[in-house]
Amino acid sequence: MTTPDAFLADCRARLAFDLLSHTWNAVVLWALRDGPRRPVELRARIGGISSKVLTETLRRLRFNGLVVRTAEPGRPSRVSYGLTPLGRTLLPVIDLAGAWAFAHGDEVMAAQEAACPEDGPRP
Amino acid sequence: MTTPDAFLADCRARLAFDLLSHTWNAVVLWALRDGPRRPVELRARIGGISSKVLTETLRRLRFNGLVVRTAEPGRPSRVSYGLTPLGRTLLPVIDLAGAWAFAHGDEVMAAQEAACPEDGPRP
DNA sequence: CGGAATCCTGGACGATACTG
DNA sequence: CAGTATCGTCCAGGATTCCG
Numbered sequence: 001m002t003t004p005d006a007f008l009a010d011c012r013a014r015l016a017f018d019l020l021s022h023t024w025n026a027v028v029l030w031a032l033r034d035g036p037r038r039p040v041e042l043r044a045r046i047g048g049i050s051s052k053v054l055t056e057t058l059r060r061l062r063f064n065g066l067v068v069r070t071a072e073p074g075r076p077s078r079v080s081y082g083l084t085p086l087g088r089t090l091l092p093v094i095d096l097a098g099a100w101a102f103a104h105g106d107e108v109m110a111a112q113e114a115a116c117p118e119d120g121p122r123p
Numbered sequence: 124m125t126t127p128d129a130f131l132a133d134c135r136a137r138l139a140f141d142l143l144s145h146t147w148n149a150v151v152l153w154a155l156r157d158g159p160r161r162p163v164e165l166r167a168r169i170g171g172i173s174s175k176v177l178t179e180t181l182r183r184l185r186f187n188g189l190v191v192r193t194a195e196p197g198r199p200s201r202v203s204y205g206l207t208p209l210g211r212t213l214l215p216v217i218d219l220a221g222a223w224a225f226a227h228g229d230e231v232m233a234a235q236e237a238a239c240p241e242d243g244p245r246p
Numbered sequence: 247c248g249g250a251a252t253c254c255t256g257g258a259c260g261a262t263a264c265t266g
Numbered sequence: 267c268a269g270t271a272t273c274g275t276c277c278a279g280g281a282t283t284c285c286g
């Protein structure tokens with residue numbers, strides 16, 4: 001399928017990018033790809049994300065219907081997050097983007113190195 | 124191809140998301156998909172982007188080797204921007220994301236509507 | 247027209263500390 | 267362990283203005 005031309009004008013079309021925009025959204029979704037995980041596990045698996053930001057991210061994802069929260073009874077608190085069917089449909093997109101990064105990452109790095117002369121400063 | 128598991132730890136893997144993260148990057152790349160365009164054309168085509176932000180975006184894309192700037196001699200200024208081969212390789216990714224948005228956009232909207240109760244507030 | 251300079255705002259992100 | 271509350275920093279993005 002190819003995206004229609006209305007792509008630019010139609011704000012709804014930018015939805016996917018807004019979702020993938022936030023730094024951690026895609027990463028968290030990806031970390032959930034093969035089953036529900038508890039916050040501690042997620043933090044360990046992802047690395048470099050603070051508890052607060054993880055919570056915020058999960059809240060965002062839940063709000064958009066991509067993730068579900070499941071509270072298991074007991075003490076201490078046990079909670080886990082998993083992908084919804086909708087969230088699962090986003091995995092191929094993330095996968096493709098990740099594959100692109102692996103395939104062309106070095107080219108981008110190279111371009112950045114060689115950019116200094118007349119191109120603008122690093123944004 | 125499926126993205127390796129190192130996905131999360133490897134910072135280079137997040138490259139694609141950093142590129143698609145900035146709100147306008149993907150949109151501008153998409154607007155350039157069928158040939159070079161001049162800034163005015165781009166602004167008209169995209170809609171809702173300020174001249175300043177467009178300039179910044181193009182600078183970013185140039186810096187990453189995704190776009191080239193071509194200055195045609197003459198007065199008044201005539202400049203155009205086009206995709207590099209590298210930038211062109213990103214189009215399928217953008218296309219897939221756009222296609223996803225068209226296919227599942229309404230589901231996300233619906234989820235947002237129904238989210239108010241126990242789910243967190245809109246972030 | 248292209249784009250740089252300036253000022254301002256909101257939100258993402260991080261660190262820390264605290265409650266249940 | 268899960269989540270909230272503060273506080274502070276940084277930057278994308280919008281509006282405006284001015285120069286070549």
